Amino acid sequence: MSLIEVDRVSRTFVVRRKTSTLRRARQVVRAVDDLSFTVTAGEMVGYIGPNGAGKSTTIKMLTGILVPSSGRLRVAGLDPSAARVELARRIGVVFGQRTTLWWDLPLRDSFALLRRIYRVPLTRFRQNLDTFVELLDLGDLLHRPVRQLSLGQRMRGDIAAALLHDPDILYLDEPTIGLDVVSKSALRGFLREVNAERNVTVLLTTHDLVDIEQLCRRVMVIDHGHLVYDGELAGLHAFGNARRTLVVDLSDPAPPVDVRGATVTRVDGPRQWLEFPAQASAAPIVAAVAAGYDVADLSIQEPAIEDVIRQLYLDRR
Amino acid sequence: MSGPGLYAAVAVRSFRRYSTYRAATLAGAFTNSVFGVILAYTFIALWSERPDLGGYDVTTAVTFVWIGQALLTPVAIFASGAEADLVERVRTGDVAIDLYRPTDLQLWWLAADLGRAAFQLLARGLPPTLIGLLIFDLRFPSNPVTWLVFLLSVVLAVTVSFSIRYLLALSGFWLLDVRGAQTLTIVLSTFFSGLFLPLVIFPGWLKDVAFALPWASLLQLPADVLLEERTGWSVVQALAFQAAWATALLLLGRLVLRVATRRVVVQGG
Numbered sequence: 001m002s003l004i005e006v007d008r009v010s011r012t013f014v015v016r017r018k019t020s021t022l023r024r025a026r027q028v029v030r031a032v033d034d035l036s037f038t039v040t041a042g043e044m045v046g047y048i049g050p051n052g053a054g055k056s057t058t059i060k061m062l063t064g065i066l067v068p069s070s071g072r073l074r075v076a077g078l079d080p081s082a083a084r085v086e087l088a089r090r091i092g093v094v095f096g097q098r099t100t101l102w103w104d105l106p107l108r109d110s111f112a113l114l115r116r117i118y119r120v121p122l123t124r125f126r127q128n129l130d131t132f133v134e135l136l137d138l139g140d141l142l143h144r145p146v147r148q149l150s151l152g153q154r155m156r157g158d159i160a161a162a163l164l165h166d167p168d169i170l171y172l173d174e175p176t177i178g179l180d181v182v183s184k185s186a187l188r189g190f191l192r193e194v195n196a197e198r199n200v201t202v203l204l205t206t207h208d209l210v211d212i213e214q215l216c217r218r219v220m221v222i223d224h225g226h227l228v229y230d231g232e233l234a235g236l237h238a239f240g241n242a243r244r245t246l247v248v249d250l251s252d253p254a255p256p257v258d259v260r261g262a263t264v265t266r267v268d269g270p271r272q273w274l275e276f277p278a279q280a281s282a283a284p285i286v287a288a289v290a291a292g293y294d295v296a297d298l299s300i301q302e303p304a305i306e307d308v309i310r311q312l313y314l315d316r317r
Numbered sequence: 318m319s320g321p322g323l324y325a326a327v328a329v330r331s332f333r334r335y336s337t338y339r340a341a342t343l344a345g346a347f348t349n350s351v352f353g354v355i356l357a358y359t360f361i362a363l364w365s366e367r368p369d370l371g372g373y374d375v376t377t378a379v380t381f382v383w384i385g386q387a388l389l390t391p392v393a394i395f396a397s398g399a400e401a402d403l404v405e406r407v408r409t410g411d412v413a414i415d416l417y418r419p420t421d422l423q424l425w426w427l428a429a430d431l432g433r434a435a436f437q438l439l440a441r442g443l444p445p446t447l448i449g450l451l452i453f454d455l456r457f458p459s460n461p462v463t464w465l466v467f468l469l470s471v472v473l474a475v476t477v478s479f480s481i482r483y484l485l486a487l488s489g490f491w492l493l494d495v496r497g498a499q500t501l502t503i504v505l506s507t508f509f510s511g512l513f514l515p516l517v518i519f520p521g522w523l524k525d526v527a528f529a530l531p532w533a534s535l536l537q538l539p540a541d542v543l544l545e546e547r548t549g550w551s552v553v554q555a556l557a558f559q560a561a562w563a564t565a566l567l568l569l570g571r572l573v574l575r576v577a578t579r580r581v582v583v584q585g586g
């Protein structure tokens with residue numbers, strides 16, 4: 001069952017720019033442009049794209065705080081902006097750059113206020129709080145005012161806060177921004193658990209591809225408001241202009257080898273690096289090299305996911 | 318929508334939060350007292366020239382000054398109530414967080430503002446009044462009912478004031494900087510609330526206009542209730558006038574928020 005349905009949704013912004021003291025130019029920015037996708041209950045989907053691609057705009061529309069310019073949106077069967085308040089009980093949101101907690105209140109009091117806001121039954125609230133305190137290691141932080149927490153500590157508090165009311169869906173907009181390696185991996189472990197044990201559907205935006213690699217089987221890539229890829233993370237390699245590398249060790253140094261379908265990018269003594277499109281099969285290239293040269297060793301390097309994405313972003317500039 | 322318990326909790330939290338700003342409270346109460354003394358002497362001079370000006374005698378006029386100093390901050394005639402936080406949240410885009418919660422934005426901030434006002438009525442209202450009582454001859458009512466009605470009128474005053482300041486905060490969805498609009502609001506509310514000159518001494522048509530504007534609810538009406546310048550039916554009229562403006566302006570605020578979220582946007586990614 002589709003929990004999130006996005007059907008040909010667009011959102012434009014009108015920006016007024018000063019061109020001279022008196023004149024102002026009206027410019028229309030298509031932040032999200034004819035976007036369609038669905039997310040099934042229980043999925044954990046990565047939503048990536050370069051800066052300004054439209055990720056946050058999409059999430060704002062999915063929470064109901066921003067109305068689409070056109071198209072149809074359904075989250076848990078509801079029209080987000082029309083049923084914003086009703087939907088709010090069913091979603092949890094974490095904006096990495098903002099906090100849902102109150103700066104002047106101890107973490108514990110922020111949680112208590114959220115319990116009232118979402119009308120969480122006391123016993124359920126206690127159960128959840130106990131679980132999160134243990135998993136996110138919040139025990140020592142509960143009595144501390146939020147303004148005294150470090151970024152990583154605050155983020156843990158924010159994630160717990162977003163889940164106290166047992167939402168079906170969790171939107172995370174750059175939840176790992178600014179966290180150190182240890183905090184990131186702890187957070188990922190927690191999210192995996194929440195997704196698996198509590199069956200919370202997660203939509204995650206990030207610029208850290210390790211988040212995606214470790215958490216999401218499915219990834220959606222957006223650029224200039226368009227969805228340019230939606231599928232398995234592994235499939236990204238074959239997509240676009242990603243390239244694989246065949247590393248050849250010849251028995252003796254030689255001029256660059258000449259085989260069809262691959263180009264030598266580097267020569268270092270007897271070792272040569274041959275690049276070829278990621279979606280092409282390696283077999284004929286390997287065969288051609290082996291047939292024409294005296295080969296001591298061969299290996300194939302898959303492109304790093306980072307490089308794939310970088311290439312993807314660059315190609316679409 | 319969450320129940321009344323939530324909004325009570327918001328008000329209590331706001332009361333507590335303002336109570337932690339001790340130095341600011343002390344400095345403010347001191348300033349109110351100094352202003353009160355200066356204004357009271359000015360009024361004494363004025364009323365000795367023109368006794369019975371605006372239908373007040375000199376004691377009533379001087380008492381009006383001290384009621385003004387006591388209500389100035391609770392009623393937020395110079396703005397800077399709880400809406401100041403909302404202004405900031407609209408500017409930074411943090412208002413997004415308020416909007417995706419199952420709460421009513423206006424009720425939330427009204428509750429916070431009432432909590433603030435309750436604290437400031439005690440901490441910023443009582444000290445200057447005591448100073449005024451020490452130095453001047455003031456007249457306060459002995460009838461407890463008058464005091465109760467006065468309190469009700471003050472709650473309505475804060476609500477009217479809030480509803481204007483809430484609109485001011487929402488203007489931040491369109492304006493990059495609300496300071497200009499804020500200055501205008503402060504000038505209007507200072508002049509038309511009667512803070513510097515009671516509306517009763519305004520000349521002719523200006524007086525009629527002033528008494529029809531919402532700002533009359535902020536100080537002139539509650540003061541007239543406490544001074545027992547209004548009694549009986551006239552008190553009911555004053556309260557109804559305040560309640561009508563509060564309702565109209567709060568409804569306008571709800572409408573504006575709806576337009577704001579539809580047309581305009583929350584700042585930042």
Ligand SMILES: Nc1ncnc2c1ncn2[C@@H]1O[C@H](COP(=O)(O)OP(=O)(O)OP(=O)(O)O)[C@@H](O)[C@H]1O
Pocket residue numbers: 013014015029030031032049050051052053054055056057058582583584585586
């Ligand atoms: N309130 C706004 N007014 C005008 N333009 C906006 C507004 N919000 C977003 N935009 C524009 O819409 C586009 C998409 O912005 P969005 O914040 O969705 O990007 P993003 O994918 O979240 O980027 P990032 O990775 O930098 O967070 C950008 O070009 C941005 O400038």
Ligand SMILES: [Mg+2]
Pocket residue numbers: 055056057173586
């Ligand atoms: Mg963003």
